[in-house]
Amino acid sequence: MTILDTDFHCHILPGIDDGAKNTDESIRLIEMQLSQGIRHIVATPHYRMHELGVREFLKRRADAFQKLQSAAAGSLPDIMLAAEIALEHNLCELEGIEKLANERLNTLLIELPYSGYRKWMSEEIEEIGYRTGMQIIIAHLDRYIDIFSAEDYSDILGIPEAIFQFNASTFERWKTKRLIKPLMKDDYPIIFGTDCHNTTTRKPDFTLLAKPLKGYEPEERVSRLLQP
Numbered sequence: 349m350t351i352l353d354t355d356f357h358c359h360i361l362p363g364i365d366d367g368a369k370n371t372d373e374s375i376r377l378i379e380m381q382l383s384q385g386i387r388h389i390v391a392t393p394h395y396r397m398h399e400l401g402v403r404e405f406l407k408r409r410a411d412a413f414q415k416l417q418s419a420a421a422g423s424l425p426d427i428m429l430a431a432e433i434a435l436e437h438n439l440c441e442l443e444g445i446e447k448l449a450n451e452r453l454n455t456l457l458i459e460l461p462y463s464g465y466r467k468w469m470s471e472e473i474e475e476i477g478y479r480t481g482m483q484i485i486i487a488h489l490d491r492y493i494d495i496f497s498a499e500d501y502s503d504i505l506g507i508p509e510a511i512f513q514f515n516a517s518t519f520e521r522w523k524t525k526r527l528i529k530p531l532m533k534d535d536y537p538i539i540f541g542t543d544c545h546n547t548t549t550r551k552p553d554f555t556l557l558a559k560p561l562k563g564y565e566p567e568e569r570v571s572r573l574l575q576p
């Protein structure tokens with residue numbers, strides 16, 4: 349696995365969230381990912397603690413993956429099952445939260461709320477990492493560019509041991525490029541994802557990474573993650 353052939357965040361499983369609606373769409377999305385050089389896919393359907401228990405979510409996810417496997421008839425690339433977990437108060441107390449981890453990499457992908465940053469968010473994330481002993485990945489930091497201040501970002505970037513995931517579309521906007529460039533230069537642990545949901549408005553766009561990541565060496569924690 350490399351930083352340029354692994355999509356760490358996407359919604360390709362059929363009919364489980366607001367991503368791929370059915371197996372046809374899943375397969376089209378995967379074909380697009382493959383054509384963009386992606387060889388390892390982390391499927392991260394949304395999980396919201398107040399909507400669903402962990403066990404029910406895992407069952408739905410297994411069913412969706414099973415459907416995809418049947419429809420693809422043996423032609424799927426490497427797919428790891430995980431979740432994009434919405435951050436809420438007391439998420440650290442969720443029974444079975446560790447079962448939402450990437451089954452192979454032992455990582456938990458956490459999505460911050462879009463309501464503006466509050467101090468409890470970093471504290472809750474830190475507590476989740478501490479209690480589960482798992483590697484925390486914070487989802488698409490670029491998506492908060494219009495609501496988080498520089499201080500908010502520096503608080504989040506200060507969460508110990510976390511890895512920061514950016515969407516490939518970070519490199520489409522000057523504001524998000526201005527956010528990530530110093531982090532790359534300062535050797536922050538950064539990984540990427542397409543966060544693709546469909547083949548039209550939110551499609552895979554991994555080719556955006558080729559130029560900005562030319563010659564880029566992943567940080568040590570990320571290198572370890574890439575060699576499980």
Ligand SMILES: [Fe+2]
Nearest residue numbers: 357359432543
């Ligand atoms: Fe997502």
